[in-house]
Amino acid sequence: MNMLKYPTLLTALCVSTMLLAQKAKPVKQGNKSHTDVATVEYLPEFTREVPAESGSVFKIKNKRYNLEIRLWDQKKVRIVSTVPMGSDTDTLTNDELYKMSGVTLSAFGKRIDLASDEYPENRVAEVTNIQVQGLPAQPAKNRQDANGAEEIVVEGYKTTTKKQQANVGEVTVVGYKKGGTDSSGKTPSAFPNRPVKDEPASIYGTQNPQVADVVVTGYKSTWTRTSSTRRNMVVYIPRDCKLVVDNRYTDIVVNEDLDKAEFTLYRSNLGLRNVNELRVDASFYTMYAGNLGYADLKLASGSLTAGTIDNAQIESTGSEVEYEGGNTLFLKSKADRINVENVGSVGGYKEFGELRIGKLSQDLTLEGKSTHVKIRQITSEVTAIRISTQFADLRLPLKQLTGYDIDFKGDNSTVYSSFEKKEMNANAGIANSESLVAAGVTFGNKAPAAFHVKSDESAGKKTSFNITCNNCTVDFK
Incomplete structure (x- = not known):
């Protein structure tokens, strides 16, 4: 029989021979x-x-x-x-x-x-x-x-x-x-x-x-x-x-949307679609999810990738968390990398690691140490940003804002900005200051221990910044 006339059969025989040879x-x-x-x-x-x-x-x-x-x-x-x-x-x-x-x-x-x-x-x-x-x-x-x-x-x-x-x-x-x-x-x-x-x-x-x-x-x-x-x-x-x-040691896949679900995972992988209300306690895990309504997540040593999370409560250690965005995010985080593309309000405490936000649209209040916070876009609707940390890199761009009011405190910090930074006079009260900056001496990128600056009063709505950051690098550009 001429095998060239039967290419399908020839292919099947070749594949079968290869598989048998590989197996044996x-x-x-x-x-x-x-x-x-x-x-x-x-x-x-x-x-x-x-x-x-x-x-x-x-x-x-x-x-x-x-x-x-x-x-x-x-x-x-x-x-x-x-x-x-x-x-x-x-x-x-x-x-x-x-x-x-x-x-x-x-x-x-x-x-x-x-x-x-x-x-x-x-x-x-x-x-x-x-x-x-x-x-x-x-x-x-x-x-x-x-x-x-x-x-x-x-x-x-x-x-x-x-x-x-x-x-x-x-x-x-x-x-x-x-x-x-x-x-x-x-x-x-x-x-x-x-x-x-x-x-x-x-x-x-x-x-x-x-x-x-x-x-x-x-x-x-x-x-x-x-x-x-x-x-x-x-x-x-x-x-x-x-x-x-x-669940321990095995994988779980849920093929359809859920209303309510709770998962306790150890050395497990979890795949979900959309869930209205989700609670997860996971260690040594990999998790994928669609869109979540309310999510209470306690995570350790793993990774989470999700669509939107409308209300996220995340307590995590040594994890990588990435999702598209949501309304609120509350963190209790240590040594994590968290990346949110679009979020309204952010709050909580974070030590070590990094928090990246694509677009912030309401407010941010964060305490901790050695935490890098990098925001790509701060919209004009943001009312306030409050950060208290040390040994960190902060990126807080002002270019999308109609106005700003910045109160900065921090020893041994470097600040990059388009505005002029002057050391605050101890006798000049911030609340009573009528000028752009309190009286003092102008500095370069090396920031004074404390300064206060705000945009022109006619600029419109102002976003307030209250930043306390020792030994930090802060970029307002």
Whole structure:
């Protein structure tokens, strides 16, 4: 058969050959190459559903599944997922698979609970026995005579454990990471291929739900499954449910708009569309959202990207927050980078890091230290800007304003401006001054410890600036 006459078939064969070659590609180890044969996993699907009254609260506690949450018009909650099995079987019913899944879904009145057990039943092939081709099942001390390999790579698993014998190479298992030890200090290897309960994991320094033994012939060690191997679950909920989620180690995606939702996240990724009222407490996170009405956000060590947030209350540490804009923003921030394109009113306290505002349209009141505040445009509708900080760079352009009234205090600061800066006379009261500046001596860019300046009275509406900033650089241009 002339393959050139069948380009589609030829392409499919080429792609299939490439994929097979990539999957079975051996990894050269020292003088020899070894490719594993992993036990085939079967993933039978199960479903479960419970009734849900109007206005119910749906609580999820999950450490095991990547969740996809969908809204529908039916008055019930349904979950759809799979159970990993070590062998194919058609004898198990849907209820039996649900029981083996380690998932519980229950309803009581207007409360629905979904919990994923972090430890599946022992029969579930969450961790499989790995047999490496070409490596004999003999004591580890004789292994070097058989293969001369320095390392063994098992496709589908990942980590490296130290060899137990002096002449035995390392074992790398793709998809797993090395776990910790039990309270007695001993490696939990007595039950191969079974999850080990209450096992601290050295990866995160906290309780890890996925510690288990992976057995490679001639080797013994403890490994943990990475997030890339998490199971997936689809959850259907009524549109009028309030969603409350406590999630660790996995990803969540909500495909439709929500009215009210609360999320507690740890080492998780969250994707949202529009939410009227949102509360989030997150550590080590990545979060994407559409437009939010009210958002109460407690964030640590992560990033948030969103559309508009009408009313944002943000308490954060070590985070990057970026959104398009909103009406109000209140901050309690430390060592963050916050970027808002368009906002009305801003207030709060911020230490270290940076606050960038594209356009400010109402007012700003901010205290802190070592915080850079850079505003690209201050509109003429802004009534007041009050900043008290030190060791900072401030950019407060006056060019869009019809008038201004500036009261500045700060030692060892540099001020760039188009107006003349004069040191304030101790006997000249700011409130009673009739001139543009209080009497004194004119300075250059090096600002006096205190000065007061205002535009001509006929300029129109004035925006007041009350700036206290020691050891700062302030740009009014």
